[in-house]
Amino acid sequence: MKKEYIIPIFVPNLGCPNDCTFCNQKKISGETTNVTPDDVRETIEYYLKNFKDDNKYVEVAFFGGSFTGIDVDVQKGLLEAANEYIKKGKVGSIRISTRPDYINKDILKMLKKYNVKTIELGVQSSNDYILNKSRRNHTFKDVQKASKLIRRYHFNLGHQMMLGMQDSTEIDEINTAKDLIKLKPKIVRIYPVLVIKGTALEKEYNSGEYTPLTVEQAVERAKTITYMFRKKGINVIRIGLQNTEEITDPKQEKSEVVAGPFHPAFRQLVEAGMWYDSIAEKIKNINTKVKTIEIKVNSEDINNVVGHKKENIIKLKELYDLDVVVKQDEKLKPGKFEINVLETFQ
Numbered sequence: 001m002k003k004e005y006i007i008p009i010f011v012p013n014l015g016c017p018n019d020c021t022f023c024n025q026k027k028i029s030g031e032t033t034n035v036t037p038d039d040v041r042e043t044i045e046y047y048l049k050n051f052k053d054d055n056k057y058v059e060v061a062f063f064g065g066s067f068t069g070i071d072v073d074v075q076k077g078l079l080e081a082a083n084e085y086i087k088k089g090k091v092g093s094i095r096i097s098t099r100p101d102y103i104n105k106d107i108l109k110m111l112k113k114y115n116v117k118t119i120e121l122g123v124q125s126s127n128d129y130i131l132n133k134s135r136r137n138h139t140f141k142d143v144q145k146a147s148k149l150i151r152r153y154h155f156n157l158g159h160q161m162m163l164g165m166q167d168s169t170e171i172d173e174i175n176t177a178k179d180l181i182k183l184k185p186k187i188v189r190i191y192p193v194l195v196i197k198g199t200a201l202e203k204e205y206n207s208g209e210y211t212p213l214t215v216e217q218a219v220e221r222a223k224t225i226t227y228m229f230r231k232k233g234i235n236v237i238r239i240g241l242q243n244t245e246e247i248t249d250p251k252q253e254k255s256e257v258v259a260g261p262f263h264p265a266f267r268q269l270v271e272a273g274m275w276y277d278s279i280a281e282k283i284k285n286i287n288t289k290v291k292t293i294e295i296k297v298n299s300e301d302i303n304n305v306v307g308h309k310k311e312n313i314i315k316l317k318e319l320y321d322l323d324v325v326v327k328q329d330e331k332l333k334p335g336k337f338e339i340n341v342l343e344t345f346q
Helices: 025-029 037-050 072-087 105-113 128-133 140-152 170-182 200-207 215-231 266-284 299-306 308-320
Strands: 003-010 056-063 093-098 116-124 156-163 187-192 235-239 257-259 290-297 323-328 337-344
Touching (some): 037 056, 072 093, 116 140, 140 156, 187 215, 266 308, 266 337, 299 323
Parallel strands (some): 156 187, 290 323
C-alpha cells in the first residue's frame, strides 16, 4: 500500500471576493504574499526531497483563498507548474479548494486538463440565514449546483463545514451534515470557529454579540457530526484547524487566536471521545460488576483508546471504579476492539 503525502501550497485571499466575518486567511495560513509558479516549483522540490518512502503517492494541494476565483492566467500558471511534476511521474494529482459559486463547466474542463483530481468546497453551513450572517455571499443552492457538477465531471468532491458560526445551533449543524451527505462528498473537513485577530467576528466577540463554543461543546458537536459522516462511508480527513505558530493557544504571545475552542490535539479529543462512548456502552452491557478489563485494539488506535493525557482511562476509573489494561492486537482491524473481563468484584 502506497504512503500518501500532501504538498500544501497556500494562496491566501487570492480569488476571494470578500472577507467572511470569521476569516483572515493570511493569519490562518501564515502566508502574506502571493504565490508564483516558481514558488510552487520550489515548494514541491523541497517536499519531494524530504519524503523518504519510495512507494508513495504525492498530491499537490492549493489551500486558502478561492482558487477558481483567481485570474485565469494566474490559475493556469500555478497549475502548469504543479502539472510538470505529474508529467515527470513525481506527483500523482492536484487538489484545490474554492467557493461553491466559483464552479462552472468551463472551469471544470480547465481543471481536468491540468490533472486536478479533488475539489473541496467551502460550504460552512446549509442554512442560508447563517451563511448571510457570516457574509458568505452565496447560498446553499450554489453548493448543491457546484457539488453535482463536480461529481458529473468525475472529480473527487470534498466539503468543508464549520461548527459554532454566528447564530448556528447544534441542530443547524446536524442539518448541514444531513444536507451534505445527500450530495455524496468523498471527503469532509470539520472546523470549529475560532475568533481570529483582524476579523469582523473579533469585533462581535469584543462587543458581546458573539459567544464562541467552548472546547467541550465543540468536541461534542464534532463527535455527532463525525458519526454521521462515517456511518455513510464519508472520510472525515480533518477536524479542527492545523496548529501553527499563529493558530495556537490564545495565551501564547504570537497567537492570532483571540478566543474559541482551540486545542492543539482537537481531533484526538474528538476521536478519543468517540472511543470512550463505544467502550462505555459495551461495559454497561456486561452483566456483572467489573473491576478490571482488558481492551484489545490495533496499534493505530491505542492513543485514542487511552485518550489525551490518559483522559479515557481516568474517566473509566472515576465513573465505573474500573481499572483498564490496553493491549495491542494487530489481528484486529483499525476501529475494532475487544473487551475481556480480567477481574470482577465479589
